[in-house]
Amino acid sequence: RIPMFRPLIQSWKRLPTPVAAHSMRSTSNGGNCSLKLANKVAVVTGSTNGIGFSIARRLAQDGAHVVISSRKQQNVDRAVATLKKEGLGVSGTVCHVGKAEDRERLVATALEHCGGVDFLVCVAGVNPLVGGTLKSSEQIWDKILGVNVKAPALLLSRLLPHMENRGQGSVVLVSSVAAYVPVPRLGVYNVSKTALLGLTKTLAVELAPKSIRVNCIVPGYINTDFSQSHKHTKPNSHSMYPPLLFPYRVGQPEDCAGLVAFLCSPEASYITGESIAVAGWSPHL
Numbered sequence: 001r002i003p004m005f006r007p008l009i010q011s012w013k014r015l016p017t018p019v020a021a022h023s024m025r026s027t028s029n030g031g032n033c034s035l036k037l038a039n040k041v042a043v044v045t046g047s048t049n050g051i052g053f054s055i056a057r058r059l060a061q062d063g064a065h066v067v068i069s070s071r072k073q074q075n076v077d078r079a080v081a082t083l084k085k086e087g088l089g090v091s092g093t094v095c096h097v098g099k100a101e102d103r104e105r106l107v108a109t110a111l112e113h114c115g116g117v118d119f120l121v122c123v124a125g126v127n128p129l130v131g132g133t134l135k136s137s138e139q140i141w142d143k144i145l146g147v148n149v150k151a152p153a154l155l156l157s158r159l160l161p162h163m164e165n166r167g168q169g170s171v172v173l174v175s176s177v178a179a180y181v182p183v184p185r186l187g188v189y190n191v192s193k194t195a196l197l198g199l200t201k202t203l204a205v206e207l208a209p210k211s212i213r214v215n216c217i218v219p220g221y222i223n224t225d226f227s228q229s230h231k232h233t234k235p236n237s238h239s240m241y242p243p244l245l246f247p248y249r250v251g252q253p254e255d256c257a258g259l260v261a262f263l264c265s266p267e268a269s270y271i272t273g274e275s276i277a278v279a280g281w282s283p284h285l
């Protein structure tokens with residue numbers, strides 16, 4: 001009825017209903033057939049450490065083949081070896097997401113090993129400067145926006161034809177609560193993570209006709225190397241940060257991984273354009 005929504009409605013008709021999603025789980029196809037992401041392929045950027053590694057492990061535990069990537073070969077080798085030892089289906093390649101040739105190699109690796117891609121999870125993110133927005137050089141702006149915002153969109157544009165071929169797909173971006181409550185001295189980083197909320201909404205609308213869902217997770221303080229190096233931004237250590245509702249514990253990478261696994265699963269087949277906080281806190285309060 002409303003022309004703007006017609007492509008969305010048409011594409012939703014092609015998404016599996018909850019009943020169809022349930023029957024997908026009982027499809028018999030190899031040893032992992034009972035796992036909800038069996039026969040699926042996931043590309044995860046920034047996945048040799050921290051939140052990305054935990055997401056890679058969880059998607060693989062749920063039956064997906066996961067293509068691991070980050071900037072250094074030795075880190076990729078270590079992450080792949082660790083997960084293979086756990087009996088999980090993973091492969092890997094070096095990919096600095098800010099480099100076009102690395103993004104091409106990541107796409108090529110996924111296609112070579114797996115023949116297609118169902119999920120893209122963009123975890124890689126940087127904050128090379130602790131300082132105010134207006135004190136940031138053009139180089140800093142380019143680096144932070146290039147890696148955190150532009151790279152997920154450019155990588156997805158290369159993967160899109162291969163995701164479309166699979167019939168349906170799921171993309172998950174990784175923002176930060178700094179998008180809702182700017183952390184003082186993380187100026188441009190705050191801006192980049194806010195931009196990801198907008199990118200999520202725009203891509204969700206643009207890709208719905210292709211049956212690809214786009215959602216965003218919004219971590220709070222999660223215990224990783226990255227957060228250790230930004231300790232001064234920890235909640236409750238700064239009066240401007242919103243109070244945690246679960247002050248007795250710190251967020252763990254696995255808290256993010258569980259949500260990503262859900263967003264990629266058939267159970268989330270009617271969810272798109274959402275940004276969900278994993279923060280022991282909610283921006284809706």
Ligand SMILES: NC(=O)c1ccc[n+]([C@@H]2O[C@H](COP(=O)([O-])OP(=O)(O)OC[C@H]3O[C@@H](n4cnc5c(N)ncnc54)[C@H](O)[C@@H]3O)[C@@H](O)[C@H]2O)c1
Nearest residue numbers: 046048049050051070096097124125176221222224226227
């Ligand atoms: N840890 C937190 O408290 C927290 C909170 C909010 C958001 N985040 C976001 O979560 C994401 C992951 O953070 P983390 O805490 O797991 O960090 P981490 O430092 O533990 O891991 C980051 C991973 O990204 C990789 N990486 C960094 N730059 C890259 C690049 N240019 N190309 C490819 N890979 C790259 C690293 O090699 C590493 O594997 C980031 O986008 C970060 O902004 C983290």
